[in-house]
Amino acid sequence: MLSRPLRLAALLAPLLSLSWLPANAGEGTFGWVYTLDLQPKGTLEFEQRLQVNQGQARGHYDLWQARTELEYGVSEDFQVAGYLNTSRVSANQNYGDGSTSGWLVPSSAGSSPYSRTRLDGVSLEGIWRFTNPVIDPVGVGFYLEATTGAVKDELESRLLLQSNFLDDRLVVAANLQLSAEKVKFNAPDIGKESMADLLLGVSYRVANNWTAGMEYRFHNDFEGYAFNKQTQRAHFIGPNMHYATKDWWVTAAWRYQLKGQSQCWAPGEAECSNGRVWDSHSRNEVMFKFGRPL
Amino acid sequence: MNWTPASALLMLPMAALVAPTLAHARINIGTEEAQQRLFPGQKFTPSPVFLTEVQRDKMRELSSVREPFKSERVWRSANGGWFIIDEVLGKHEMVKYALAILPNGSIKGIEVMEYVESYGYEVADDAWRQQFVGKTIDAPLKLKQDIQNLSGATLSCKHLTDGVKRLMVMYELALKNAK
Numbered sequence: 001m002l003s004r005p006l007r008l009a010a011l012l013a014p015l016l017s018l019s020w021l022p023a024n025a026g027e028g029t030f031g032w033v034y035t036l037d038l039q040p041k042g043t044l045e046f047e048q049r050l051q052v053n054q055g056q057a058r059g060h061y062d063l064w065q066a067r068t069e070l071e072y073g074v075s076e077d078f079q080v081a082g083y084l085n086t087s088r089v090s091a092n093q094n095y096g097d098g099s100t101s102g103w104l105v106p107s108s109a110g111s112s113p114y115s116r117t118r119l120d121g122v123s124l125e126g127i128w129r130f131t132n133p134v135i136d137p138v139g140v141g142f143y144l145e146a147t148t149g150a151v152k153d154e155l156e157s158r159l160l161l162q163s164n165f166l167d168d169r170l171v172v173a174a175n176l177q178l179s180a181e182k183v184k185f186n187a188p189d190i191g192k193e194s195m196a197d198l199l200l201g202v203s204y205r206v207a208n209n210w211t212a213g214m215e216y217r218f219h220n221d222f223e224g225y226a227f228n229k230q231t232q233r234a235h236f237i238g239p240n241m242h243y244a245t246k247d248w249w250v251t252a253a254w255r256y257q258l259k260g261q262s263q264c265w266a267p268g269e270a271e272c273s274n275g276r277v278w279d280s281h282s283r284n285e286v287m288f289k290f291g292r293p294l
Numbered sequence: 295m296n297w298t299p300a301s302a303l304l305m306l307p308m309a310a311l312v313a314p315t316l317a318h319a320r321i322n323i324g325t326e327e328a329q330q331r332l333f334p335g336q337k338f339t340p341s342p343v344f345l346t347e348v349q350r351d352k353m354r355e356l357s358s359v360r361e362p363f364k365s366e367r368v369w370r371s372a373n374g375g376w377f378i379i380d381e382v383l384g385k386h387e388m389v390k391y392a393l394a395i396l397p398n399g400s401i402k403g404i405e406v407m408e409y410v411e412s413y414g415y416e417v418a419d420d421a422w423r424q425q426f427v428g429k430t431i432d433a434p435l436k437l438k439q440d441i442q443n444l445s446g447a448t449l450s451c452k453h454l455t456d457g458v459k460r461l462m463v464m465y466e467l468a469l470k471n472a473k
Binding site: 027040041043073076132134135166167168169205208209244245246247293 | 320358359360361383385386387388410411412413414437438443445446447448449452453
């Protein structure tokens with residue numbers, strides 16, 4: 001088994017391999033909410049994301065998910081991006097029934113400690129902007145992302161809405177997200193799932209280079225690709241902070257799963273306890289994002 | 295590892311690893327240089343303007359710019375023109391620019407004095423700035439109406455256009471009939 005520093009290095013390897021690049025990107029003001037701030041035509045940006053989910057019903061559950069991304073502005077209102085997705089999971093008896101379970105933990109783990117670092121797969125995304133919130137009262141866009149790899153195959157879509165106020169100091173954004181995924185990490189068992197989320201965000205420019213805000217997520221998981229039967233519902237809320245200069249930017253965000261507001265249905269009660277849902281979720285979720293124009 | 299805010303901070307060195315970057319361009323022009331670009335050979339006299347609350351409200355209403363105007367940044371040229379420096383919001387920093395108004399009330403030109411952003415340096419190009427030349431208070435001075443946008447610099451284009459509109463309103467209200 002790799003030592004902790006080596007495991008961390010493996011997780012961040014995609015980032016380090018690209019760190020020589022002189023960077024620029026569509027800037028991620030929020031942790032999870034997408035805005036309509038796209039890459040200008042003909043420009044490229046490098047972006048590294050790292051999400052850390054920690055804490056489930058009991059025991060321990062740490063999930064680190066890294067996404068290394070290149071974004072390119074194809075036209076003024078269309079950008080594409082490619083991702084390399086990696087992860088590290090470490091869990092032990094983290095569900096309420098004492099089992100070692102959750103996202104990226106195979107059922108063969110039983111109630112034993114489990115950890116694994118892996119290359120999850122790759123993603124391609126496109127964002128189309130129909131109206132620009134800097135000029136129009138409401139900015140409207142569409143986001144489509146396809147993911148494939150050892151962990152899952154997924155098609156994710158988002159309706160992006162954004163309005164700016166107070167000389168563009170105040171940004172209000174909403175994403176309606178619909179996705180379908182074929183979950184493969186527990187092979188030979190294959191999961192057919194779908195998800196419908198609403199993400200809301202507000203961000204204010206508190207000083208030059210700095211914005212601060214809040215984000216909310218209303219999450220709904222379903223069995224089947226077509227939202228056949230609901231399995232989970234949860235609410236998350238938390239703050240974000242963003243700093244940007246002309247050469248790089250960084251965003252940090254935290255969201256907390258509200259207790260007592262979550263519900264589980266099928267497939268198992270263990271995925272829901274103490275008023276919260278688990279699986280890929282945790283009590284605390286933290287996002288770090290770093291971007292550099294190239 | 296138990297979650298604590300401190301453990302999250304451990305990831306900050308990640309940013310430091312990749313922080314060194316190639317320096318991108320920046321625009322930084324001094325007041326005298328901007329004056330000579332807009333009114334070559336002219337001499338200037340500082341002419342601070344006193345604005346009433348009613349005038350400031352009118353400037354905000356007609357331009358939508360909320361940033362306070364620094365009224366000491368006004369000069370009069372020897373030929374009776376006006377040279378005004380103002381700032382508007384850029385993507386990350388303030389964009390500092392100068393507006394030159396001829397004695398007949400038409401725009402002689404604008405000059406971008408400070409611009410420190412990732413993209414959009416084309417706002418300082420002649421081609422974009424020339425759109426303002428010759429316009430008066432009667433022009434819409436509105437992005438995507440009589441001023442064309444630049445890809446990748448929409449926010450700066452909008453705020454600069456609104457800023458010029460604000461200064462033209464100020465000229466009409468407070469400078470036009472000044473002795």
